[in-house]
Amino acid sequence: MTHVSVRRGLLYVSIAATAWGTGGAAGALLHQTGGLGPVAVSFWRFAAGAAVLLLARLLFGLGAPRHAEPLTNVQPARHTRRDPALSGSRHAGPRPVLRRARLAWRGSMLGRVLVTGVAMAVYQTAYFAAIAESGLAVATVVTIGATPVLVAAGGRLLLGERLSPAGLGAVAIALTGLAMLTLGDGSAAFSAAGVGWALLSAAGYAGVTLFNRASADEPYATATGGFVVGGLCLLPVAPAQGLLPSGDPLVSWAVVVYLGTVPTALAYGLFFTGLVAVRATTAAVISLVEPVGAAILGILLLGERLTPAAACGSVLLLGAVALLALKERGQVATPV
Template sequence: MNPQLAVVLAAVCFGSTGTALALGPDAATPFSAGLARIVVGGGLLGAIAWMTSDRRLPLTPVTVAWILVGALGVLAYQPAFFLGTEVNGVAVGTVVALGSAPVLTGLLEWVLTRRPPGLLWVVATIVATSGVAVLSGLFDATSAIDPVGLVGSLGAGLSYAVYTLAGKALIDRGMSSRGSMGAMFGAAAVLGAPLLLVADTAWMASVPGAATVLWLGIVTTTVAYLLFGAGLRRLRASTVSTLTLAEPLTATVLGLLVLQERLAFSSVVGLMVVAAGIAILSLGGRRQRVPATG
């Protein structure tokens, strides 16, 4: 599969998360749903990686360190993201988290690899991030931004950058894309499982609750990160991070079609700008590819 298409399809899966929660039980909380998503999806990813990947790759101290760093990034993302949206609102929290992730990924990749992102990535990231800002209604916000919420949103962006770069580092060290995603998310599932003991999980016992958990675990995590890893295997981490800005685009379209939400004119403009940024990177993506390593 074309690697750009794989990442965009992964972002489409990510973008269904909000709609799935909206259609699920009213008692479902972002904290418990986020944990269930990691435990179910991460556990399944780990099992798939164990059954299908080459297990002869030695687990060196460096490899184990990257797995743990990636797992911690996975676990840190959800609470940091929800802190930002709770304190500063969904619009500001979303645009800071999703908008900062590609930039932070590109900068960290530059530091780690000493290879600056190309001009195509810079242009596409500026365009797509601007579209996310318009789409989220950031320019309509009139309240002051709380620094605590801002730190949370930036922390979410940094967490995303960390586990994306950790996954890429594992692939570059010879691990398959399935093995990379499975190792990180499997470890995150093990670390996150005890936290379910302090979360409100009663809503999961109902049929709608179980269906919500399965969708979040299988579609938005297992399937999504298999596609994400396939793209990460052939593309730079900075490119992958920008392409996943298709997530808010998907969430908005699903809100319109499934939840029958209304779109303001600014949201329509935002959708078009995000799509333009993704198209710039996708159509010129051959210059951004790197050789397959696993």
């Protein structure tokens, strides 16, 4: 298990959310320059992310199982009589314990990466379906807004995490800020199908957050396996939208590399690592800064403007995230 302090966990989740904010712009650029549909973009995002983390594992050992850790608190067994569990040995010794640790790690990792990968594929595809039905604004506010609510409910029921009135107030302020930021131009168009797809996407994202919050596995290994499984889930559908990018290959593949490296491999690896130390609800609320980062990129790179309502929403959202992060640091042993 990776040991991370609360302060560092908050930093990791914040960096991940900021990096995710650049993913939308990179995906849109890949669509424009490479002519790829949203499912194909998601496929290449997973494929490139898995390749980057696998390369990092080969070069730096990132995400490799740490077999020695389960043995640090294990005292040598002292048996005065034959123990059937030791297959005829009088002393357990390191080998049987090491073998059990390896088998347990492999078993837990296999199930975890399968669930994580399928959930990733579901919420990515559902999010794009929500965009197609209701537009980007509604899809974003419902998906990202519903996630901390679902995570808070799931964290209370499944993980025993509790929010104080101050924590609940911070979540409410963050959701208000998100709505003002995303729907500030008044151009939203609701549809039942779009909202349904967005809620499915939020449920998938919340499931990934809760599932990996309860994990003791190596986060980068989980992310790598999740990308592989997610990519395999999307592969049968992606060719229908054109699997290979067209246009300038240098530009298209450079965007694929960036998309796989920063908002995918780096962001998810840091997010899963941060979940070791940070409450699931806090991590989900911090992730709400993603549209703020996207809005800043739109202003700096695309010449977009924020409406007064959107600007106020950004301030509210960032303030709520800062408040919840401070409460997390100050009350590590008590409810937020």
